[in-house]
Amino acid sequence: MKNLTPLSRLLIALSTLLMVAAYFVPLWQILMWAPQYPEGLEMKIWINNITGDVKIISALNHYIGMRHIEVSMFPEFQYMIYIVGALIGVGLVTSFINRRSMVVIYTVLIVACGIGALVDFYMWGYDYGHNLDPTAPIVVPGMSYQPPLIGTKQLLNFTAFSGPDIGGWIFMAAGLLAVGTLGYEFYLSRKKS
Amino acid sequence: MKTKANFFQLLLILIGSAIVFNSCKPKGPADVAMGDAASKVYVAPGKYDEFYNFVSGGFNGQMSVYGIPSGRLFRIIPAFSVNPESGYGFSEETKPMLNTSHGFVPWDDLHHPALSTTKGEHDGRWVFGNANNTPRVARISLKTFRTEEIIELPNSGGNHSSPFITENTEYVVAGTRFSVPMGNKDVPISSYKENFKGSISFIKVDPQTGRLSIAFQLRTPGFNYDLSRAGKGPSHGWFFFSCYNTEQAYTLLEVNASQKDKDFIMAVNWKKAEEYLAQGKGKKEKTRYAHNVYDEKTHSATSTIEEEVTILDVLELPDIVYFIPCPKSPHGCDVDPSGEYIVGSGKLAAVMPVFSFSKIQAAIANKDYESDFSGIPVLKYESALHGEVKKPGLGPLHTEFDEKGNAYTSFFVSSEIVKWNVKTLEVLDRVPTYYSIGHLSVPGGPTAKPHGKYVIAYNKITKDRYLPTGPELTQSAQLYDISGDKMRLLLDFPTTGEPHYAEAIPASLVQPNSVKFYKIEENQHPYAAKGEGQARVERKGNQVHVYMTAIRSHLTPDNIEGVKVGDEVYFHVTNLEQDWDVPHGFAIRGATNAEILIMPGETQTLKYKPEATGVIPFYCTDFCSALHQEMSGYLRVSPAGSNTPLKFSTGVIESPSPGAGR
Missing domain, CATH: 2.130.10.10 (YVTN repeat-like/Quinoprotein amine dehydrogenase)
Known part of the structure; x- marks a missing residue:
C-alpha cells in the first residue's frame, strides 16, 4: 500500500470540492437559433431539473411531432444527486485514507460517470429525435431531429448547439484533476522503482 | 454685315440679362437637405x-x-x-x-x-x-x-x-x-x-x-x-x-x-x-x-x-x-x-x-x-x-x-x-x-x-x-x-x-x-381559460360564453354547436402563448363590431349576435405561424327555440365520411 504525496491529497480534495458546484449551476446547455429567434432559445440541464425556454421549444417541436419536454421524462433526475453525492464521498475518502489504489478507483469512477452521462444523454436525444408522432402537421420523410451530442447541427430552420454549461466544465476540471493526480502518482512510483 | 453683328450682340445681351433677371427672382422652397444628411438619419436594418x-x-x-x-x-x-x-x-x-x-x-x-x-x-x-x-x-x-x-x-x-x-x-x-x-x-x-x-x-x-x-x-x-x-x-x-x-x-372671435x-x-x-x-x-x-x-x-x-x-x-x-x-x-x-x-x-x-x-x-x-x-x-x-x-x-x-x-x-x-x-x-x-x-x-x-x-x-x-x-x-x-x-x-x-x-x-x-408578454399565471380575467383543459362553452339564459384558448395553431374549442338565433355569444379568447411577439387574433363572419387581437397571456372578449341560422366560420387573424391558415373553426347556429344540444370540441372526428378527416 503506497501513500499519497500531500500535493496529491490536496488535488483530490480540490477535485471533490469542485463537484459540489454541480448542485448549484447548470451542467449542460442546448442553444437554438432560427430566423424568427435571433435572440436564441436556451435549455439548461441541471442535476435534477431543466430550465430555460422549455415551453417555447416544446410548443415549436409539436409541429414535427416531438414530445413535450417534461422533467418527468428523465428518471435520471431522481438519482443523479445520489450518484454525484457518492462520487464526492469516494473523493473525500480518497484524500482522507491516503491510499494510491483509492485514487485509481476514484479516477475510474469519475471518468466512467462522465462517459455514462454522455451515453445516457445520447440515448435520450436519439429517442426524442426519432420517436415522432406520425400524425404531426409537418412530416419530412427521412428526417429525424436528434439534437447534437456536442457541437452544432442544423435541424430544419433551427441551428442547435449542445455543450457543457458551467457545471459541466467544472465537472470536467474535477475529472482532469483526478486523472492528473493519478498520472503524477504513477510518475513518482516509476521514478522510485 | 455690321447690323447683323449688332443684332446678335443685342440678342446675347437680351438673353444674358434675362438669365440674370430670372436668377434674381426669389427662389421657391426648393431647398433640399444638404451634404451628408442621409447618413445622419440612416438607421441600418436591425439597428x-x-x-x-x-x-x-x-x-x-x-x-x-x-x-x-x-x-x-x-x-x-x-x-x-x-x-x-x-x-x-x-x-x-x-x-x-x-x-x-x-x-x-x-x-x-x-x-x-x-x-x-x-x-x-x-x-x-x-x-x-x-x-x-x-x-x-x-x-x-x-x-x-x-x-x-x-x-x-x-x-x-x-x-x-x-x-x-x-x-x-x-x-x-x-x-x-x-x-x-x-x-x-x-x-x-x-x-x-x-x-x-x-x-x-x-x-x-x-x-x-x-x-x-x-x-x-x-x-x-x-x-x-x-x-x-x-x-x-x-x-x-x-x-x-x-x-x-x-x-x-362669444362671437366672431377672430376679430372680437x-x-x-x-x-x-x-x-x-x-x-x-x-x-x-x-x-x-x-x-x-x-x-x-x-x-x-x-x-x-x-x-x-x-x-x-x-x-x-x-x-x-x-x-x-x-x-x-x-x-x-x-x-x-x-x-x-x-x-x-x-x-x-x-x-x-x-x-x-x-x-x-x-x-x-x-x-x-x-x-x-x-x-x-x-x-x-x-x-x-x-x-x-x-x-x-x-x-x-x-x-x-x-x-x-x-x-x-x-x-x-x-x-x-x-x-x-x-x-x-x-x-x-x-x-x-x-x-x-x-x-x-x-x-x-x-x-x-x-x-x-x-x-x-x-x-x-x-x-x-x-x-x-x-x-x-x-x-x-x-x-x-x-x-x-x-x-x-x-x-x-x-x-x-x-x-x-x-x-x-x-x-x-x-x-x-x-x-x-x-x-x-418594454413588456414582452403577460404571464398566464397572473391572468385574473373572470373568463380566462388558462389551459386547453379549461376551454368550454357555458349557457346562461340566452347568453353563451365560450371560454376559448388560442395557441399555435389551433383554437379550442373549434367546433361549437347548440347556439341559437337571438343568443348573445361571448367569445372569451385567451392566448396561451408565453413567447415574445406571438399575438393571436379572432374574427367571426358577420360580427358587427370588429376583430380582437389577443397578446400572449391575455384574454379578450368579442360579442357576437347571430341573426340567422348557418354554420359560421371563425379564424385567427394575426399571422401567427406556419399553420396559421389552419387556425380556424365553425359555430353552428340553429333556429331560435330549436333543441340542438350545446356541445363543443377540438380534434374530435365524429362520423368520418369519405374524404373528411383521417
Whole structure:
C-alpha cells in the first residue's frame, strides 16, 4: 500500500470540492437559433431539473411531432444527486485514507460517470429525435431531429448547439484533476522503482 | 454685315440679362437637405433609433410612436378613438375606456403628449394625452404602450391647455379652452361675462400606480385658456397658462378676441392652492364625470361615474392667481430648463416677451400691479419682463430649449424655426419649414434636462412636399440637426393623423422596460381559460360564453354547436402563448363590431349576435405561424327555440365520411 504525496491529497480534495458546484449551476446547455429567434432559445440541464425556454421549444417541436419536454421524462433526475453525492464521498475518502489504489478507483469512477452521462444523454436525444408522432402537421420523410451530442447541427430552420454549461466544465476540471493526480502518482512510483 | 453683328450682340445681351433677371427672382422652397444628411438619419436594418418620439395624432385621437432620427413609424396607440385593428373600444374589456358622462364616445382630438418627469427630467414611466373635444386626460403606460386610464373633466369645454405636468408628476393640469357656464346651466350665450367661467383641473397622479384623481379645480374668470407649462427648479410650485379672449367675446372671435393690445399669462401658485385645500377652503360641488381604469391583471377596464369635484374659486381665495400682461393673444407659454424664464408667444405680436420668475416674485412682493381683472392683480408688464426678442418672425407659437441655453421658437405665419439665446434674447439662426409649423420638439426640450441634438417640426401644411393623394394630403414632420451653430434640415417624414405636438425621449429610458408578454399565471380575467383543459362553452339564459384558448395553431374549442338565433355569444379568447411577439387574433363572419387581437397571456372578449341560422366560420387573424391558415373553426347556429344540444370540441372526428378527416 503506497501513500499519497500531500500535493496529491490536496488535488483530490480540490477535485471533490469542485463537484459540489454541480448542485448549484447548470451542467449542460442546448442553444437554438432560427430566423424568427435571433435572440436564441436556451435549455439548461441541471442535476435534477431543466430550465430555460422549455415551453417555447416544446410548443415549436409539436409541429414535427416531438414530445413535450417534461422533467418527468428523465428518471435520471431522481438519482443523479445520489450518484454525484457518492462520487464526492469516494473523493473525500480518497484524500482522507491516503491510499494510491483509492485514487485509481476514484479516477475510474469519475471518468466512467462522465462517459455514462454522455451515453445516457445520447440515448435520450436519439429517442426524442426519432420517436415522432406520425400524425404531426409537418412530416419530412427521412428526417429525424436528434439534437447534437456536442457541437452544432442544423435541424430544419433551427441551428442547435449542445455543450457543457458551467457545471459541466467544472465537472470536467474535477475529472482532469483526478486523472492528473493519478498520472503524477504513477510518475513518482516509476521514478522510485 | 455690321447690323447683323449688332443684332446678335443685342440678342446675347437680351438673353444674358434675362438669365440674370430670372436668377434674381426669389427662389421657391426648393431647398433640399444638404451634404451628408442621409447618413445622419440612416438607421441600418436591425439597428435601433436613438430616441422614441411620442407624437399626438390630433384628430385621429391616437398617439403614434416614431423613431428618431429615422422618422420610422413603430406603433399607433389608441387612446380616445376606437381602433378596430386591435379591438380597442370594441372588445367587451376595452369598451368602458371610452365611456363618459355622455355615454360611449368613440372619437376625440388628441393634441398634446406629456411624458412623466421626476425632478424635472423624463423618467420613462407614462405618457399623458388630452382629449380636446369631450374633455378628458389619458395615461398611457410606457411598459405596455397601452392606455391604462382615462379621466373625464367636468366644467370644461375644449380641454386644450392639457396635459401639462409638474416637476415630479405630482399633477397633470387640464385648462379649459372654452369658458362655459358651470353646471351645464341653460343661459343666453350673450350672458358670457356674467355666467361663463374657466376651469383649471389639477389631476393628482399616484406616484406608484399612476392612478389619476381630480384633486381640485380652480374656478377662474371666463375667457380662453390656451396652453400651459409648470415651473421647475426655483419656479416649482407655480404653473403658467396663456390666456386669450380677455375681451370675453362669444362671437366672431377672430376679430372680437383680437382687440386688446395685451392678454394675459396667468401665473398660478398651486402650492398656495394646496394650502387652501388643506384648510378646507374648497367647495364640493355635484357634477358627473367618468373615470376609466384598465387593469393589467384582469385585462379589463372598469368605468366609474364620479359625482363630486372640489372647487377653489380664485376670485374668493387671494394669492393663488396673478395675471401678467402678454401681447396679442398668447399661445405658447414655455418655461426654460432653469425654470427662471417664461416665454410668451403672442400669435399676433411683433415681439416675443420673456418673463423672469424672480422678477415676477419681486413684483408680487412689492404689489407692483398696474390694475386688476375682476379683483385679480395684473402685474406691471415691465416689472415681470426679462426682455423682448425683437423681430423674431411672424406668428410665434411654441418654444423648446436645448442644453446650451438656446431656445427654438416655431413661427406659423413666416413658416420657420428661429433659434435665439434665452439670456441675451439675440436671434442666432432661422430655417424655413415646409409648411406652417405648429408645435416643435427637442428631445427633452420642455424638461430641466434637454438632450438637444435635433429639433423636429410638426407642420400643418404639406402641399407639394410629397406625391399628391387627392385633396387630402399627408401630414408631416421635419427633422433638423441642431448640434452645430446652424440648424440643418435632415429629413421630411409623413405622419398619421395630425401631428399636433410631440415629445422625444432617449430610447434607453423606455426600451429596457418594454413588456414582452403577460404571464398566464397572473391572468385574473373572470373568463380566462388558462389551459386547453379549461376551454368550454357555458349557457346562461340566452347568453353563451365560450371560454376559448388560442395557441399555435389551433383554437379550442373549434367546433361549437347548440347556439341559437337571438343568443348573445361571448367569445372569451385567451392566448396561451408565453413567447415574445406571438399575438393571436379572432374574427367571426358577420360580427358587427370588429376583430380582437389577443397578446400572449391575455384574454379578450368579442360579442357576437347571430341573426340567422348557418354554420359560421371563425379564424385567427394575426399571422401567427406556419399553420396559421389552419387556425380556424365553425359555430353552428340553429333556429331560435330549436333543441340542438350545446356541445363543443377540438380534434374530435365524429362520423368520418369519405374524404373528411383521417
